[in-house]
Amino acid sequence: MKKLLLPLFAIALILTFICCKKEPLATNNPPQIDGHPVWIMQGNIYEVNVRQYTPEGTFAAFEKHLDRLKAMGVQTIWFMPINPISKVDRKGSLGSYYAVSDFTAVNPEFGTMADFKRTVQSIHDRGMKVIIDWVPNHTGADHRWLKQHPDFYVKDSTGKPAVAFDWADVRQLNLKNPVLQDSMVAAMKYWVTNADIDGFRCDVAWNVPADFWQKSIPQLKKMKDVFMLAEGDSTYLAKSGFDAVYPWHMFKMMEKIAKGQRPAFGLDSINTENETRYPKNTIQMYFTSNHDENSWNHADYGTFPNEVHAPFAVFTQTMKNSVPLIYSGQEEPVLRAIKFFDKDPMTFKKLERQQFYTTLLHLRKRNSALSADATFAKVNAGDPKAIYAYTRQKGNQKILVVLNLSGQEQTIIITDKSLLKKVHNVFKNTTQILTAQPQNLKPWGYEVYEY
Structure with a gap:
């Protein structure tokens, strides 16, 4: 018995060590600038509307454009939501991408999970990045959580899951619920782990509480050097860990100047406001169009029409603290509002703006003066009104x-x-x-x- 005591004691110590050993800290500490991934600082974003990008509306059909986009200088592909869409209260024939019925599955309209993973790999093979649109504020009207976890939802005056804002096809999530928070974080991690994506564009981020972002973003960034983009311009978003926010104040000023309602120096007032509105290292995603502005507000064909578009596009690509966005079809250009709930494919035949954007995107890539953290100084060069x-x-x-x-x-x-x-x-x-x-x-x- 005495001879057996030492081996048993040793085994007990080993088991104790294994059971109590903490998960090792990540040793992969990627280089960052001002807390942001280095790769985004001179990067750019190209938003892909998969449904409308091709007649087929699939990942595989979109892949055929990757070499063209790579040559144009596109660095980061942003896919609008790729999840299945709820059928209950569906709008139009195909529904809104933002009425998600399953956070860990792929919309069969676009292909399979294997198709999406292959597309991500094809993008990575070209040295490009991938972010996906994420919808944490609400779900579609037949998401399984409505039955399995009714406490995940805000209730209306009748006790039923509340409609989010005036969007009849979606139900408002209650992100004050810690179990829901954990479930949402787990779903986000799924895409990093299983599809190797490089970040998220977070829909209606401005209506999600700060503590959720303060919980989720550090966990995601521990997994990978992800880029986090918030749809919103609230100061708390930048302070809660997002790399970039929307530049709504500047965009509205751009629209007024394009209409002749404000002088050119109106841009200065927004720059001054932003210096106090955001932490110093906050990036803003500048654009002349995106899916919302195109489908609902006539961008850019109506807001920056004809030759008016060019100087504002140059502005979005060269402004301080910025990462620029190009929306699907702007290089063609597609000069109409793309339908949101039904099939309405774009065509890519003329590519009249492609060389224009190629010049800008390659300039940004090669010249560090256009890094998001590069300095900015006004220059007197003529009538400041123009x-x-x-x-x-x-x-x-x-x-x-x-x-x-x-x-x-x-x-x-x-x-x-x-x-x-x-x-x-x-x-x-x-x-x-x-x-x-x-x-x-x-x-x-x-x-x-x-x-």
Whole structure:
């Protein structure tokens, strides 16, 4: 018996060690800038409406566009919700992508889970990233949680699950419920683990409590160097761990300037407000269109029509603290409102703006002066009511942007001697010497120079 005591004691110690051993801390500490993934700082986002992108409306059909998008300079693909859509109270013939019936499955309209994983792998094989649209605020009207976990939902005055806002096809989740929070985090982790995605665009993030984001985002970032984008511009979102928010104040000002309702220097007031509104390292996702703005508010064909689009697109691609967005079809351009609840495929035949966007996206990729954390300085270059000019700089790389945000030809005079030197004219792809001599800039014209 005495001879047996030592081995048994040793075994007990080993078992105790195994049972009580804590999970090892992640040793993968990816480099970050201001708390954000390095890969997004000079990156960009391209939003994909899978249903409408091709006649087939599938992941496999979309994949055929990847080489074109890669050549254009697209870095991050954002898929609108890829989950199954509820049939109860469904809108239109196909329903809203945002009426999710299952958070851990793929909409059969688009293909299978294997199809999606293959598409993600194809995107990664091209050195690109993938984020998916996530809907934590509500579910569709036949999600299994309605029966299995009725306490996951906010109740209306009759005790039934409440409709979220005035969206009759969805039911409002109660994210104050800790069990629901854990269930939602687990579902988000599923996509990181099983599909190897690189982040989330979070729908209606502004109506989800801060404590959920403060719980979920650190857990997700511990798994992988994910990028988190909030649909919303509330200060608490930036403080709760999101890498980027929506620039609604700036977007509304852009629309007013495009209509001639405000002068170009109106952009300055928003920049000043943002300095106090957000933590210093907050990124904003600038755009001239997205799925909501296109389907409901006539963007960009109505809000920034014809030649008006170009200088504002340049602005979104070159502004400080920004990561720019291009919506499906803007490179064509698709000049109509794409239906939201029914099949309404885009066509890609002319690609009239593709070279324009290619120039901008490749400039951003190669020039650190367009990193989200690069410095910004206004430049006096003409009538401030019409001309908006600025520099961006990081290290020894610098660019100068001059925009005519008016429908009249403007005279440009650059007097800052530090800017009067040899430059690369980005859109003309020529080398020239900037001088203090006046030059004309056509209505809604733009120039971008590299130093």
